[in-house]
Amino acid sequence: xxxxxxxxxxxxxxxxxxxxxxxxxxxxxxxxxxxxxxxxxxxxxxxxxxxxxxxxxxxxxxxxxxxxxxxxxxxxxxxxxxxxxxxxxxxxxxxxxxxxxxxxxxxxxxxxxxxxxxxxxxxxxxxxxxxxxxxxxxxxxxxxxxxxxxxxxxxxxxxxxxxxxxxxxxxxxxxxxxxxxxxxxxxxxxxxxxxxxxxxxxxxxxxxxxxxxxxxxxxxxxxxxxxxxxxxxxxxxxxxxxxxxxxxxxxxxxxxxxxxxxxxxxxxxxxxxxxxxxxxxxxxxxxxxxxxxxxxxxxxxxxxxxxxxxxxxxxxxxxxxxxxxxxxxxxxxxxxxxxxxxxxxxxxxxxxxxxxxxxxxxxxxxxxxxxxxxxxxxxxxxxxxxxxxxxxxxxxxxxxxxxxxxxxxxxxxxxxxxxxxxxx
Ligand code: PLP
Numbered sequence: 001x002x003x004x005x006x007x008x009x010x011x012x013x014x015x016x017x018x019x020x021x022x023x024x025x026x027x028x029x030x031x032x033x034x035x036x037x038x039x040x041x042x043x044x045x046x047x048x049x050x051x052x053x054x055x056x057x058x059x060x061x062x063x064x065x066x067x068x069x070x071x072x073x074x075x076x077x078x079x080x081x082x083x084x085x086x087x088x089x090x091x092x093x094x095x096x097x098x099x100x101x102x103x104x105x106x107x108x109x110x111x112x113x114x115x116x117x118x119x120x121x122x123x124x125x126x127x128x129x130x131x132x133x134x135x136x137x138x139x140x141x142x143x144x145x146x147x148x149x150x151x152x153x154x155x156x157x158x159x160x161x162x163x164x165x166x167x168x169x170x171x172x173x174x175x176x177x178x179x180x181x182x183x184x185x186x187x188x189x190x191x192x193x194x195x196x197x198x199x200x201x202x203x204x205x206x207x208x209x210x211x212x213x214x215x216x217x218x219x220x221x222x223x224x225x226x227x228x229x230x231x232x233x234x235x236x237x238x239x240x241x242x243x244x245x246x247x248x249x250x251x252x253x254x255x256x257x258x259x260x261x262x263x264x265x266x267x268x269x270x271x272x273x274x275x276x277x278x279x280x281x282x283x284x285x286x287x288x289x290x291x292x293x294x295x296x297x298x299x300x301x302x303x304x305x306x307x308x309x310x311x312x313x314x315x316x317x318x319x320x321x322x323x324x325x326x327x328x329x330x331x332x333x334x335x336x337x338x339x340x341x342x343x344x345x346x347x348x349x350x351x352x353x354x355x356x357x358x359x360x361x362x363x364x365x366x367x368x369x370x371x372x373x374x375x376x377x378x379x380x381x382x383x384x385x386x387x388x389x390x391x392x393x394x395x396x397x398x399x400x401x402x403x404x405x406x407x408x409x410x411x412x413x414x415x416x417x418x419x420x421x422x423x424x
Contacts, residue, residue, distance in 0.1 A: 029418055030410050032385060034340075034347040036321035036368020037181070037209060039238045040375070040418045041274065042281060049240040049274035057266045061256060073269050080272050083279035087215050088223050090246035095275055096259050096267040097243030100208045100232035103259075104133040105141055107204055107230045107245060110258035112145065112174050122168055122201070123177035125149030128353050129323075131181040131206065148173070152183075157314045157353045161191050168199040178222065179206025179230075182350055182366050184302075184317040186219060193225035202227040210319055212236025212370065215282045216291020219319060227251055233271075236294065236320055236370045238287075239278025242271045290373060294320045297369040300379045304386025310393075313352055313364070321368040325352050329393045332357060333364045339396035340365070344409035345389055375416040384412060 011018035062074040084093035097103035124130030128151040135147025153160040178192040196203035205222030211231040213219035228247035233239035311325035326336035333349035352364035395401035
C-alpha cells in the first residue's frame with residue numbers, strides 16, 4: 001500500500017478502489033512504459049492535482065469570474081498563464097482546455113468565424129500520423145468544418161512540401177494544421193508557415209506530442225510561426241492530464257471565448273495548479289537536459305531496432321518516438337504489441353504509412369522514450385530495451401521466454417524508479 005496520505009484515506013474509505021490504484025501503481029513501477037504519449041508526472045504535480053482546488057468553481061477568467069471566492073484561484077491561474085507564456089515565448093496562453101481534443105476544437109472555432117464561408121482546414125491524415133481531431137471522419141471536428149488531409153511521401157515517409165503546397169493551392173483552406181501523433185521527424189513549422197502564407201491561410205500547430213521537447217529546446221518551436229498552438233500537458237511536458245492553447249495577441253479574445261463559454265464550463269482548477277508546477281519544472285536546466293536525453297534515447301532505440309531486423313519508418317527519429325514495421329519479424333503490430341506487453345514492455349500497435357493491414361491489426365508498433373527517460377534510463381538501458389523488444393516479438397508464442405524478459409525488464413525498472421510513484 002502506498003505511503004501517500006491521500007491513498008491511506010482512500011484505503012479507509014474505499015479499500016476496493018485503493019487496492020486497484022495500488023495495483024496500478026505497482027504495474028507502472030514494474031513495466032517499461034514505451035507509449036510515447038505517456039509520462040510520469042512528478043510527485044509535486046500529483047500533489048497539486050490532487051488538492052482541494054478540485055472543490056472550487058471558477059467559470060470565467062482571472063478577475064472576471066461568475067463565482068465568488070477566487071482570492072487564491074485567480075493567482076494560481078495567472079501563475080500558470082504567465083509561466084506558459086514565459087516558457088514558450090507566447091503572447092497569450094489559455095490554460096483551461098480540459099484536454100488536447102477540446103483544445104483543438106476550440107482553436108478551430110476561434111480562428112474560423114461562425115459566419116465565414118471558408119470552413120476548410122487542411123491537416124495531416126490519420127494513416128500518415130495525424131490525430132483524430134485533425135478532422136478525421138469519426139471525430140466531431142469533422143462535423144463542423146470541411147477537412148482535407150495531406151500525407152507523407154511514399155518513399156521517404158516524410159512531409160513532401162511541394163505536394164502539400166500544391167494541395168493547399170487547390171483546396172484553399174482557411175487553416176493549415178501542422179502537428180502529429182505518430183511522425184518521427186522534425187516538423188518544419190517555418191516551411192508550413194510559408195505554405196500557409198502563400199495560400200492565404202492561417203497556420204495552427206498541434207504540438208501535443210512534442211511540447212516538452214519544444215520547452216526543452218530539443219525541437220523547433222511552432223510559436224513564432226503559428227497564429228495559435230494547441231497542446232496537451234501530460235505527454236513530453238510531464239504535467240497533469242490537460243490541454244492548453246497559446247496564441248498571438250490578436251487571437252487572444254477569440255481563443256478565450258471559444259474555450260469559455262464556447263465549449264467548456266468551469267476550469268479544472270486542480271489541473272491548472274498541477275500545470276503551473278509542471279511549467280515551473282520545465283523551465284529548468286534539468287528539464288532541458290531531460291528533453292535532449294529523450295531524443296538521444298529514441299535515436300538509440302531506433303538504431304537497435306533497425307539492427308535487430310525491424311523496419312524503422314523514415315530510418316530513424318528526430319524526436320521522442322520510433323515507429324517500426326514488425327512484419328519483417330513475421331508479426332503484425334498487434335501480435336508484436338501483445339508479446340511486448342507480456343514481456344513488461346508497454347507500447348501500442350500503430351498503422352505505418354501506406355499500411356496494407358487494417359487499422360485494428362496494422363503492421364507497426366509505436367514506441368517512445370519520454371517515460372523511460374523520466375525514470376533516468378540511459379543510452380545503455382535503451383540498448384537493452386531495444387533487444388528485449390526484438391526478443392519478445394520473436395518469442396511471441398513462447399510464454400516462458402516472455403516471462404524471462406519480463407523479469408529482466410523488472411530488474412531494470414527496480415533500479416530506475418518512476419518519479420511520482422511512491423517507493424515502498
Ligand atoms: N493532438 C495530438 C497530436 C495527440 O497526439 C493527442 C492525443 O494523443 C491529442 C491531440 C488529444 O489529446 P487528448 O487525448 O488529451 O484529448
